Amino acid sequence: MLWINFLHLYQPANSDAYIIREATEKSYLRLIRALEEHPDLHFTFNISGCLFLRWKELGYHDIPKRLKKLVDNGQLEITGTAAYHALLPLINIKEVEKQIKENEKILRDNLGEDFKSRGFFFPEMAYGPEPAKLIKDMGYEWIILDEISAQGKMEKFDFKKVYQDENSDLKVVFRSREFSNSYVPKTIKEIINENKIDFAITGTDGELYGLRYEDPDAIFENVIKNKNLKTKIISEYIDGINQTETMSLLPSNWNSTEKELKNHLPYSLWYDQENKIQMKLWDLANFAYELIEKHQDDKNYTWARWHLIRGLASCTFWWASARDLRSFFGPISWNPDEIERGANELIRSSRALDAKETREDKIEAEKLYISIKHKVWNKHWSYYWKKS
Numbered sequence: 001m002l003w004i005n006f007l008h009l010y011q012p013a014n015s016d017a018y019i020i021r022e023a024t025e026k027s028y029l030r031l032i033r034a035l036e037e038h039p040d041l042h043f044t045f046n047i048s049g050c051l052f053l054r055w056k057e058l059g060y061h062d063i064p065k066r067l068k069k070l071v072d073n074g075q076l077e078i079t080g081t082a083a084y085h086a087l088l089p090l091i092n093i094k095e096v097e098k099q100i101k102e103n104e105k106i107l108r109d110n111l112g113e114d115f116k117s118r119g120f121f122f123p124e125m126a127y128g129p130e131p132a133k134l135i136k137d138m139g140y141e142w143i144i145l146d147e148i149s150a151q152g153k154m155e156k157f158d159f160k161k162v163y164q165d166e167n168s169d170l171k172v173v174f175r176s177r178e179f180s181n182s183y184v185p186k187t188i189k190e191i192i193n194e195n196k197i198d199f200a201i202t203g204t205d206g207e208l209y210g211l212r213y214e215d216p217d218a219i220f221e222n223v224i225k226n227k228n229l230k231t232k233i234i235s236e237y238i239d240g241i242n243q244t245e246t247m248s249l250l251p252s253n254w255n256s257t258e259k260e261l262k263n264h265l266p267y268s269l270w271y272d273q274e275n276k277i278q279m280k281l282w283d284l285a286n287f288a289y290e291l292i293e294k295h296q297d298d299k300n301y302t303w304a305r306w307h308l309i310r311g312l313a314s315c316t317f318w319w320a321s322a323r324d325l326r327s328f329f330g331p332i333s334w335n336p337d338e339i340e341r342g343a344n345e346l347i348r349s350s351r352a353l354d355a356k357e358t359r360e361d362k363i364e365a366e367k368l369y370i371s372i373k374h375k376v377w378n379k380h381w382s383y384y385w386k387k388s
Contacts, residue, residue, distance in 0.1 A: 001199065003201075003229060003230070004199075004202070005044070006175065006203040007046070007206045008045075008046045008203070009051055010047075010085055011023055011050075011054065012085065020058060026207075029063075031209055032070070034221065036066065040231075041075060042074070043076060044077040044119065044144075044235075045076060045078050048123075049084070049106035049107065050084050052110050064110035064111065067111065075233075077118070077235055079117050079118075079121045080100060080103060082103060083102040084312065084313050085123045086313060087124060087317070089128025096131050118140065118142065119140065119141065120170075122143065125175075126267055127143070127249055127251060128251055129168070132249075135168065141171060141235075142171040142238055143173075144172070144175060145254075146203075147159070147175065148261065149249050152252070152258060152262065154258065157174065157176075160199050163247045164246045165247065166248045173237070175201050175254070179200050179202050180204050183208065183213045184208065185224075187200075188229070189222070192226055192228050252266045253266065255325070277375050281320060281342070282317070284346045285311060285346055288349045291353070292350070295353055298354055300352045301353075304349045304350070304352040307346070308346065311346035311349060312346075315338060316339065318333055319334065320333075320376070321334070343369060347369040350362050350365040
């Protein structure tokens with residue numbers, strides 16, 4: 001059996017240190033060890049640039065060296081992405097380019113000046129036509145998406161094929177959502193034992209391997225020893241396919257439902273017009289972005305952007321969606337502290353500007369910020385008041 005396994009390693013740039021340490025110790029190092037101990041094992045990783053920065057800050061200086069060795073050995077492939085995990089179809093295309101370029105620099109700083117990614121990961125697998133064209137223009141060759149991005153429906157699909165995006169000419173591979181929304185090593189073990197199929201492509205968060213699923217029976221460590229299992233990095237797999245099939249992709253993400261896409265709501269976990277808190281957050285985000293870009297000569301511009309890019313992370317808006325995602329090894333996506341964490345970064349970005357002419361704009365930003373805090377905590381305590 002051939003298993004193509006894609007793993008996304010990311011923690012928000014402004015996460016508490018203990019959260020990053022926990023994910024690193026329980027999941028990320030486990031994955032790295034598995035590759036080091038099994039020279040025939042091949043995986044593709046996305047590692048957001050901001051995680052490399054936090055690893056350096058927290059003293060994990062050996063991780064980039066170990067990753068580089070695995071890359072040099074051909075066991076590991078690392079894709080490009082946006083450095084701070086912004087949802088690319090929802091932000092200004094100039095900002096998209098800045099975050100991709102910053103991510104490229106971070107990867108070169110950690111993996112060598114000659115390092116170049118062939119593949120690209122849209123944060124949340126949130127495909128958009130305009131960013132896809134930019135990604136192709138920047139030299140990337142392929143992307144990985146959820147199967148729903150192909151047809152808008154969860155139907156029988158030929159995962160073995162390599163496709164080509166009609167819009168951007170990027171090559172595309174699709175993950176199986178059914179397999180990816182399980183504890184993947186357990187599913188792979190069952191497939192091998194039952195001799196069901198001879199191919200699977202999966203794509204998950206790296207935290208699944210230890211943090212979200214503890215795996216006391218070491219299913220992962222046992223399945224990768226199986227002599228009937230073969231693995232490849234995505235680029236190697238694509239290189240082995242001679243023909244591609246052109247396809248028109250749908251704006252979507254890896255949690256999109258058929259109903260959402262039918263109703264033209266491809267990013268509703270982060271942008272739902274019925275969600276007043278999310279809409280206010282986007283008002284503040286867009287206001288802050290335009291204000292800061294208008295004052296690039298401000299002496300505090302660098303610090304303003306430092307806060308802005310952290311506030312633009314998809315998590316700021318995801319935690320306001322209040323969806324129950326526990327069936328996907330996730331939480332209920334409602335956390336007022338995390339929403340406030342993102343909003344704080346956005347308001348600090350405008351506060352950081354020094355120029356006197358920004359005073360009136362700052363007041364407008366503060367009004368938006370106060371409105372968000374009011375709505376968030378009013379919703380939170382109203383809910384718990386009713387529950388009690």
